[in-house]
Amino acid sequence: MDRAGALASLLPTPEHAKVERAIGELRAGRPVLLRDHGEAAIALGMEALDARAASALEQLADGRARLVLPPARLRRLGAERATAGVIALPSVDIARVESLALKLDARIDAPVSPAGGLDMLALELASLSLVLPAMIVVPVPADAAPEGVVCAEGALVRDYRRAMARQIHIVSRAPVPLEGAPQTEFVVFRGGEGLRDQVAIIVGQPDFSQPVAVRLHSACLTGDLFGSLKCDCGDQLRGTVRWMAENGGGILLYLDQEGRGNGIANKIRAYKLQHQGYDTYDADEILGFDLDQRRFDFAAEMLKQLGVTRVMIMTNNPVKIAALQAAGLEVAEDRRVHGRPTVENVLYLASKRDRAGHFIDLDDLVAHKPIRD
Template sequence: MTIPIAINSAKTAAGLRPDTLGLDTSEKVARLVCDTRLGLPVLVGDGVDMAVIAPVETLRADRFAQLLAYGAPCLVLSARRYAALMPDAPPDAASAYALALSAATPLDQIRQIAGGADVAKGVIPADVVPVSCAAPLMNAALALSKAAQLLPAMMLWRIPVSARDTLLRQGLAYVAAQAVLDELSSARDFGAVSAAALPMVCSAAGSVQIFRPDNGGPEHYAITIGTVNPDQPVLTRLHSACFTGDVLGSLKCDCGPQLHAALDAMAQAGGGVLIYLNQEGRGIGLANKMRAYALQDAGLDTVQANHQLGFEDDERDFRVGATMLSMLGIAQVRLLTNNPAKMRILASHGVDVVERVPLQVGKTRQNAHYLATKALKSGHILT
C-alpha cells in the first residue's frame, strides 16, 4: 500500500516556482530551529521589540561573553520549569516567564537554573527576579528550544531595532516572533519519499514507506502488514519511537512489547498499518528523556519529571499520524491503543475511529508505577 513518490510536492502544490531561491517563512523558521540546536543565537522581533535569543543548553561560552556586550540577559523559562523552581509562587496563567540575570551570572549557573543539573533541581539566586518581557518573544524562544529538542530555556537580550542590520551582517537569522509561533504550531505537509517490501518476523508480507515533512523535520514511517483494504476499517496503531523500549528492550516502559504485539495482531488479522512516529520520549527527544529517567530514579513519576524539566505531560503531535493515514487513503481505523487522546486527535482530523482495540502487554515490576501514572494522570485505559 503505497502512494506516488513526489519530491517537494507540498511546496509545488502551494504554487512556488521551482526556480525560486529565496526562503519562505517555513524554511526561515526551520533554519532558526537548526541554528538553535547548534547553539547559535538568532533574532526574533515583535513590532517595535527586537531580541537576540540563544539556547542555554548549547550556547558556547565565547559567544555568551560576546553577547554580554548587549547587557545582562533575561532567562526565559516555561511555566512548568518556573513552577518547579518557585513552588510557592502564586499561580499565573502565563506560559513563559523571564528572569532578570546579572551580567556576572556564570553560564554554568544559568544552565543549572534551566534544568541542566544531574537531577534538574536548580536554584534561583537571590538577585535573579522575574521581569516583564513581551510574551510573543518569550513564547517564540521556548517554541524554538522545544523544536530543537533542547531544554526549554533560552537567554534573551532586548536590543534596539537599529542593531538588527549589524547582527544580520554577522550572519544571525531573523524571523518575526509571531511567524515562528504560527509555523511551529501548524500541521505539517508531507511528501512520500521511498517505499520497499520488507519481510519481517511477524509477516513475510510487509512493506515500509517513508514520509518526509516539508520543514526538514524527522521522517516518519508507514509499516504495512499483509493486505490492507482502505474501503474497510483498517487495523492501525500510532506508535511513537522509543529507542530504549523498541531497540534495547527496556523494562521501564511497555513500548517494545506494544510495538511487537501490534505487528503480530496485524499479521494475525491478515493486514494492518503501523504509523511509526519519530517523537521519542513523548516528543521531548532522547536526551531529555534520559534526564527525565534520572529524575524518575530520584523519586518523581513520569509526568512530574517532564514538568521538572519544563515540558508538558506530552509534547507529541498526533496530527502527523492523521495526515499520513489520509495520504494512504485510510479514513476508518480500528485503533490499537490504550490512549484516548490518540482517538480524539484522529477523529478531529477526519479519521473515523470505529473501534478501540486494547493493547495491554508488557507490564513488569520495573514499569508498574509508570503504567499506573499513565492511567491516573494521562487517562490511559489499562483495565
C-alpha cells in the same frame, strides 16, 4: 527565465527555509535573531551557555537579558503559573542560569514576569529543536541584523508546525518482510515535525472500505530497539504488528517523537531523574515539560494520503483518539495495546494511568502477565 530566476525556483519557500535554519542553529548551540511586531531579540538555548557565550551576551544585553522558562519548570521552582514566564538576568551568570533551569532544589530567586511574544517564540523554537526549554533572550534594536546570525520571523515560527503538517509527503516505499509479518510495506514520509522523516508500516492487505486497524507509535529507541524494561513500548510495537498480521492487516505509523516529543537527549535526562525516584511525569516537569508535547495532526494527514478515512485505533491514550477525530477521521473503534508489566515499568504504567488518563487496567495486567523478577 534567467539564471537568477532558475536558481530561485530551486530553493524552498523562504519562510520554511528561515525557520528550518533557525532550528538547525539552536541545535548546534548558536544564537538566532527573532523578530515580531516591531521588536527583535537574540535568543540562545541554555544548553549552549558557556563562558564565551555568557561574556558575549553580557556585553550585548547591558543588563537587559532574561531567562525564559515554561510553566512546568516554574511550578518546580515554586511559582505556579499557567503560562511561561521570564526572570531577569542583570548579569549572565552561568551557575544561576543552570540552577534555575535544571537544579532539583532550586527556588525562584527573583520576580517572575509574564513572557512576551519574543519569549514565546524562543520557547517554540526550543521545542522544535528538541533542546531544553530554557532560553536566554536579549532584546536588540528592531532593525538589528547581526552578521552571520539567522533571523526567524514570528508569524513564520508560529505557523511552522501547521505548514509542515500540510506539506508532509511520501518520498519512498518498499516491501520489507518482518518476522511474524512477512507481507509488510514501509512508506517513508518527509515532514510533519521539524526536519524529520516519518514512517508508515502497512501490514498485510488492510481493507480500506472498512475501518482500518491503526496504531500511532512514537519512536522509543531504548524500548523498541534495546528492549528497555522501563517501559512497554517494544512490546506494544511488536505486539501490534503481530496482531495486524493475524487479523486482516493494518497500518502502524512510526513517528519520530521520542520521549513524548521531548527528544532523546531530554528523555535520557528524565531517565536519570527517574533513577533517583521521580516518576516519568515529575521527571519531565523538572526539565520544564508538561505531560505530553506530541502533535498528531501530521499523522492524520499520513493516513489520509494512504487512503484511510475510518480507523480502529489501537491505543491506550485518549489524546490520540481525540486527535484523529479532530483531524476529520472517523474512529469506529478503539482497542487496547498492552505490554508485559515488569518490576521496572509498573510505576511508569501506573503513572500513565493515574496522571495522563491512559486506559490501563494494571491489576488485570499483573494478574494475567506475572511481573518478571
